[in-house]
Amino acid sequence: MTSPTATSRRARRPEWAGRNYVLLTAAAIVTNLGSHGALIAAAFAVLQSGGDGGDVGLVAAARTLPLVLFLLIGGAVADRMPRHRVMVAANALNCVSQAAFAVLVLAGDPRLWQMMLLTALCGTGQAFFNPAAEGMLISTVGGEQASRAFALFRMAMHGAAIGGAALGGALIAAVGPGWVLAVDAAAFAVAGAFRAFLDVGRVPAREGGGGLLADLRDGWKEVSSRPWLWAIVAQFSVVVAVVGAAESVYGPLVARDELGGAGPWGMALAAFGVGTLGGALLMMRWKPRRLLLAGTLCVFPLAAPSAALAVPLPVTGLAAVMLLSGVAIEVFGVAWMTALHQEIPQDMLSRVCAYDWFGSVAMLPLATALAGPAESLFGRRESLWGCAALVVLVTAAVLFVPDVRNLTLRTKQVAGAPATSADAESPVGRLG
Template sequence: MSSRGISSKLLLLESRPLRHLFFARSISILGDMLTPIALAFAVLSFSGSASGLGIVLAARALPSLVLMLLGGVIGDRYPRRAIMIISNILGFLSQGLIGLLLITDHASVWNIALLTALRGVTSSFFNPASTGAIAQVAPDGKKQEAFALFAIAGNIAEIAGPVLAGIVLVYLNPGWILVADAFTFLLSAMIIMTSGPLGNPKKTKSTNGSVFQELREGLAYVTKQTWLTVLIVSASVFQFLLLSSLGVLGPLVAEKHLGGAPDWALISTALGIGSIAGSIMVMYFKPKRPLFVGFLLLIIGSGPTLLLLALPASTPIIAISEFISGFSISFFSTLEATAISRLVPNHLMSRVDSINRFGSMALKPLGMAIIGPVSGLIGVEKTLILAASITILAVSWPLTISSIRNLNFSPHKENDKQLIG
C-alpha cells in the first residue's frame, strides 16, 4: 500500500466542511477515550465500592440509549451543525465540572452521576447529527473512503486515549484528565463553528409533524427495508452475546488462566490495531456486494476469540484472533455506514442512524448483566462456547437473505436513494 495511495485518500480532507468535521469528531473521541480509566479509578477512590462505579456507568449509558431515537429525529429536523455545537458546549460544561469536583475533593457518586448523565444526553444528539452531516458533505463516489477515514481516526483514539490516561494518572489527579476532556469538546465546538455550511436536512411534509410522527416515519422506513432490519437484528444479538462475553468473561479468564491485566491489555490492543488495519483496507477494496462480503468477514472474526478463551489458548493466539476480529468488525462497519449513507434518503439519515444504533445496543446492557450469572450456573467454558455458537449463527443467517446478498452500489449513482425490500 503506497504512500501515494494513502495521500490520495487524505485529499478528501481538502473539502473544508469534511476536514473540520473530521478533526472535530476525532478530537472529541480522543477526549472520550481519556476518561473511562480516569473516572473509574476516581469513583472507586472516593466511593470505595464497585456499586458506586456501577451507578456512574449506568448514568452515562441509560440517557444515551433512551434518548438516542429522539436524537435521530432532532438531527433530521434541525440544522446538524447547530446540534453538534450545542452538544459539544454541554459536553465541555459537564466534563469540566466533573473535573473540578474531583480536583477540589467535592465529588460524590450522585453529583458525578448527574453530570455523567448530561454527557450521555449530549452524545445521543451529537452522534446521529454528525453521521448525517458526514453523509451529506462527503463527495459523491467517495463516501466509503470518508467513513473509513473517520473510523481510522476513531480507532487510533481508542488505542491512544487509555495509554495517555494511564501515563497522566501516574502523576496527576484524575480530575485533570476530565478537564482535558472538557477542552477537547470546546475545541471541537470551535472547529465546527468555523466549518462553513454542513448542509441541512431536506424539509418534507413530515418535518412539520410531531416528534413521534417523525419517529414513526423513520421506524416505518427501516421496517420496510429488509436489509436494514436484518442489519439491526444481527447486530443486536452480536452485541448481546459477543461483546458482553468479552467484556465480562474475557478479563476473568485472563485473571485466572493468562497473565492478568497486562495480558488482557495486550489482547485489547490487538483488537484496536486490527480495527485500524480494517479501516485502512476498506478504503481500497470496494466489493460489488458489500454487505455479503462484510458478513462473510464477520463469520471469520466473530466466534474464534470466545472459543479460544474457552480452551483457554495462549495469549499470543488470542491476540491474533482479536486482531482478525477487529479487522473484520471495522471493515464491516464501514461498509454498513456507506450502505446507509448511499441508500437512505438524507431527510431520514439521522433517524435511521439512531434507530440502527439503538437497535444494535439495546440488548447489550442485559447481556452484561446476565452473562456473569449464566457462567456461574453452567460454567465459564460452556458459556463462552454457547455465546460463540449463537454469535456465529447471528452473523451467518443474514447471508440467506436476498437483499443482503444482492445489495450493491450502482456506480456514479450515490444520489439515487434506492429502496431495497
C-alpha cells in the same frame, strides 16, 4: 478568483476531502483523544473516592441508560434541526458535565450520586450527538470515493481512541483522574468550535413535518421497509450484546485466572485496536461490489474472541484473534456506512442512524447484567461458547435475506438513489 495558496491546499488533498470532511475528522480526533482517557478516569475517580466495583458499574450504567432512552429522540431532532447545531449543543453539554465532574474530583470529595448524575448528562449529550454526527458525515461525502472517505475517517477516529486511552492511563498515574476529566472537557470545547464552522450555507431547509412522533414513525417506516436494514440492526443488537458481555465481564476474569493478569488482557485489547486500523486501511483500497455480503461475512470472526477465551488460548493466540476481529469489524463498518450513504435519503439519515445505534446498544446493559448469573448457572467456559454460538447463528440467519446478499455498490448515481455530490465542500441533501 481562487488564490494559488488555496489551489495548492486543494491539490494536496483528495477531491472528496472537502472543508466539512476535514473539520469533522479533526473534531472526531480531538474528542476521541479526550473521551477514551476520560472513560478510564471516571472508573478510577469512583475507586479513588472509596467506591468498589459495583459503584463503577453504576456509574457506567448511568452513562448507558440515557443513551438508550434518548437515541431515537436525538435522531428525530437531528433530522428536524441543522445537524451541526445539534452536534455543537451536545458538545457543550458534554463539556459542562465533564468540567463539573473534574471539579468534583479535584476538590476531593465526589459523591456517588453526583458522579452518576454528571455521567448521565454526558450520556444524554451522546444520545443527541451520535445520530447527528453520523448523518452529517454520511451526507457530507459524495461521489464514488465515499467508502474511502469513511475508511479514512474511521482510521483517524480509532487511532485517536487508542492514543487517548494510552495517554489517559499515563496521565491518571501521573496527575490523577480529575485532570484527565478536565482535559476531556477542554477537548469537547475545541471539537465543538470546529463543528461550529461547518459550512451549511448551501443546504436547503427541511420542509415542515408533523411533529416529533411523526418523525419517529417516518424513521421507523424507512427502517422497516428495507429488509437488509432491519435485519442487520436486529443482528447487531445480539452481536454487540454478547461480544460486549464477553469482553467486559468474562475477558478480565479469564485474564486474571488463567492468562497472568491485566497486562495480557491489555495486550489483547491493544491488538484489537491495531486490527481496526488495519481494517480501515484495507477499506481505503478495497471496494467490495456486494457491500453487505462482504460486511456480513466479516461479522463471523467476531465469534472468535469468545471462543479463544473459552479455550483459553495463550496470550499470543488471543492477541492474534483480537487483531483479526478488529480488521473484520472495520470492513463491516465501512461497508455499512457506504450502504447507508448509497441507499438512505439524506433527510432520513439521522433517524435511521438513531435506530441503528439504538439496536446496537439496547441489549448491552441486559447482557452485561446477565453475564454473572449465566456464569453461575452454566459455567464461564460454557457461557463463552454460548456467546460465540449466538454470533454465528444470528449472522448466518442474516445471510438468508436476499437484499443482504445482493445489494451492490453503485459507482454512478442512478434514478431514485439518494442525492450525492462530487463537491464535498458542503453537505448535500436536506439536513435541517
